[in-house]
Each structure stands twice: as structure tokens, then as C-alpha cells.
Amino acid sequence: MERLTVIYGGMMVPRKACTFDREGGADDCKECTEICEDEGGVCRTCILQECLTRLGEYEDTGLEPDEVMELKERDTAKEPTKVSDSEVRYTDDYICPNCGKHFIGTGIAEFCYHCGQRLKWEEL
Numbered sequence: 001m002e003r004l005t006v007i008y009g010g011m012m013v014p015r016k017a018c019t020f021d022r023e024g025g026a027d028d029c030k031e032c033t034e035i036c037e038d039e040g041g042v043c044r045t046c047i048l049q050e051c052l053t054r055l056g057e058y059e060d061t062g063l064e065p066d067e068v069m070e071l072k073e074r075d076t077a078k079e080p081t082k083v084s085d086s087e088v089r090y091t092d093d094y095i096c097p098n099c100g101k102h103f104i105g106t107g108i109a110e111f112c113y114h115c116g117q118r119l120k121w122e123e124l
């Protein structure tokens with residue numbers, strides 16, 4: 001998803017109102033009144049309205065940004081650690097990369113049974 005905002009002068013501002021330097025950092029940001037594209041003043045095509053609409057969609061989730069980041073992290077597939085001195089016979093014992101709890105079986109679970117961390121398995 002393309003970001004609507006960028007940091008300029010320590011504030012989040014509408015990305016489309018900015019110009020960028022060679023390193024990709026915002027080096028200028030126009031005033032709201034300079035960039036409003038809606039002649040009729042209905043605000044439908046204004047980039048600020050676009051940002052507010054997107055923000056509203058995030059707020060509809062009822063989640064704080066750190067909660068969204070936590071969910072994103074949990075949904076990013078991570079490789080479990082194989083326990084080399086497993087006492088379980090005929091199958092392998094693994095440790096979840098997130099919660100550190102054990103589970104058995106190679107490539108069976110898509111998610112950790114304990115915490116819900118998405119698991120990444122090498123090609124089997």
C-alpha cells in the first residue's frame with residue numbers, strides 16, 4: 001500500500017504535497033491552500049481528505065499503531081528452531097521463534113499453537 005504521509009519538519013504531512021531530495025527524504029512541503037485541487041471546495045479530491053479517509057479506515061480497526069505492528073509481526077512467517085536433542089521419537093521437536101514454546105512435527109502447523117505466530121518452513 002502506498003503511503004499517504006511522510007515526515008517533514010518532524011511532522012506527518014501529505015506525501016503528495018511534498019518534493020523529495022535524492023535520498024528520498026521530503027525537502028519541501030506546500031501549504032494546504034497551495035495544493036488543494038478542488039475548485040468547488042467540496043474537498044472530495046483534496047489530498048488532505050485522502051489522508052483523513054485513510055486515517056479513518058485505520059481508526060475503524062479500533063487498534064493502536066503498536067497493536068497493528070504486533071499483528072503484522074505475528075503474521076510475518078518466521079522459521080521455528082529445530083531442537084537437536086529432542087526426546088520425542090520418530091518426529092522432530094521445534095521451538096516457536098516468538099513465544100519459545102515447543103511443538104512437534106515438521107511443516108504441519110502453519111501457525112504456532114501457543115501464540116499464533118505464522119511459521120515458515122523450508123521446502124519439504
Ligand SMILES: [Zn+2]
Pocket residue numbers: 096097098099100101112113114115116117
Ligand atoms: Zn509461539
